[in-house]
Amino acid sequence: MTTASTQYEAAARPLSAVLDAVPQDRWSAPSPCEGWTARDVLRHLIETQRDYLAGHGVDLGPAPDLDSDPAAAWRDHAKRVQEVMADDELAEREYDGHFGRTTVGANLVRFYGFDMLVHRWDVAQAAGADAGLTADELDRIERGADGFGEALYLDGVCRPGVEAPADADREARVLARLGRAARA
Numbered sequence: 001m002t003t004a005s006t007q008y009e010a011a012a013r014p015l016s017a018v019l020d021a022v023p024q025d026r027w028s029a030p031s032p033c034e035g036w037t038a039r040d041v042l043r044h045l046i047e048t049q050r051d052y053l054a055g056h057g058v059d060l061g062p063a064p065d066l067d068s069d070p071a072a073a074w075r076d077h078a079k080r081v082q083e084v085m086a087d088d089e090l091a092e093r094e095y096d097g098h099f100g101r102t103t104v105g106a107n108l109v110r111f112y113g114f115d116m117l118v119h120r121w122d123v124a125q126a127a128g129a130d131a132g133l134t135a136d137e138l139d140r141i142e143r144g145a146d147g148f149g150e151a152l153y154l155d156g157v158c159r160p161g162v163e164a165p166a167d168a169d170r171e172a173r174v175l176a177r178l179g180r181a182a183r184a
Contacts, residue, residue, distance in 0.1 A: 004105025005085040011113045012078040014132060015120045019071040022127040027070055031126040032180045033119075034159075038126035041119050042070050046077045049112050056093065056104050058084050081108075098151065114144035118158075121175060131171075138174050145177055152178070 019042065027039040036044070043066055050060055060080045064073035085091050091105030102110075117137050124131035133141075145152055152158050159179025164172050172181075 004091040004103075004109050005082050007109045007113060008078075008085055009082050011109075011116045012082065014137075015116050015123075016071070016075055016078065018120050018124050018127075018129065018131060019074050021129055022071065022123065026127040029126040029128075031122045033122055036122075038123045039066060039070055041122050041126070042066060042074060045112075045116060045119055046074065048115065049077070049081060049108075052108065052112065053081070053084065053104075056090070056095070058090065060084065099147070110144070110147075114141065114148075117141055118175070118178060118180075121171075121180070125180075133171055135170075138170055141174050141178075145174075 022038060028037050030036070031038050031041045033041055033044075046064065046066070050063065053060060060077070064076045066073045085105055085108065091103065091108075093104045094101060095104065096102075097107050117133065117140060121131040121133060148157075153160055161177045162179055162181050164176035164181075168176070175181075
């Protein structure tokens with residue numbers, strides 16, 4: 001198994017745990033992503049990963065059905081991505097990306113792994129749950145935000161940062177930088 005496959009699985013596993021715990025009636029609850037429900041956030045994760053991989057010649061097969069069982073749709077999608085990323089040739093294929101020369105696997109882990117962490121929090125907020133972000137994951141989010149620079153705030157990525165309360169914990173401070181505020 002490639003490093004990209006292993007790292008993808010490491011990001012997908014805790015996301016799956018959060019998705020599995022979302023009550024059926026909370027999939028239509030609003031998320032911190034303006035105008036998106038919890039289901040919309042998950043749809044975004046799946047569609048952007050599928051589009052990225054399709055752009056590199058990967059056919060993941062039919063899109064999973066998010067309407068009947070969103071968590072199962074995610075597990076199916078994540079399994080397919082992990083399987084294709086286990087191919088060293090694909091994972092190590094180089095190309096010129098938005099931030100310079102990279103590989104398919106490295107960008108999947110860097111950008112889409114970041115996306116999975118942040119949107120795990122968004123779905124948890126919609127469900128009224130804890131995303132369970134660890135100190136290491138918060139470090140990854142901060143490194144990602146630092147590495148993306150001003151591109152982080154391009155249309156469709158993150159909203160401009162918001163002020164975190166003076167007594168906010170680290171999670172709230174990190175996510176405030178991405179335009180997110182925890183719900184009371």
